[in-house]
Amino acid sequence: MNLDAFRKRAADKKADHRKFLQSLKKKDPRKVDDAFHAVHEEVFEEIDCLTCANCCKTTSPIFYPTDIERVAKALRMKPGEFIEKYLRIDEDKDYVLKSSPCPFLDEDNYCKVYADRPKACREYPHTDRKKMVQIMDLTAKNTQVCPAVLEMVERLKKINL
Helix, strand or coil: CCHHHHHHHHHHHHHHHHHHHHHHCCCCHHHHHHHHHHHHHHHHHHCCHHHCCHHHHHCCCCECHHHHHHHHHHCCCCHHHHHHHHEEECCCCCEEECCCCCCCECCCCCECCHHHCCHHHHHCCCCCCCCHHHHHHHHHHHCCCCHHHHHHHHHHHCCCC
């Protein structure tokens, strides 16, 4: 995975993708979901996240209390210790990682806490959820982080929704 090439391509298409995704908000939500879910399956048949891990290298998931408890337990830490060592409160008052890349990402792009990872990591890149029209702003942001999302949007543009 050439992340530099991806970043350039994503930046070049940013405005076009944002406009396209905004236009989907006016479409039939069920048709948008069906189209997203179909291209999600196609793209993830072709793209292996382990060749990239850009999400883990550049962004932080939100850690909810249940995530903090689960990951802390997996690391044999108390939740308070986990928070102190790894997390900070962001501008939205959410717990996020203090630094990137994620401290749980190893040199082979595997997650050291995969079985216990936060809900946001489990659901990323959020392109297989219901009511996709409600998260078009997030999807636009994710085209700048995830090569799979960029590819999904490119394919969706070719479909007449």
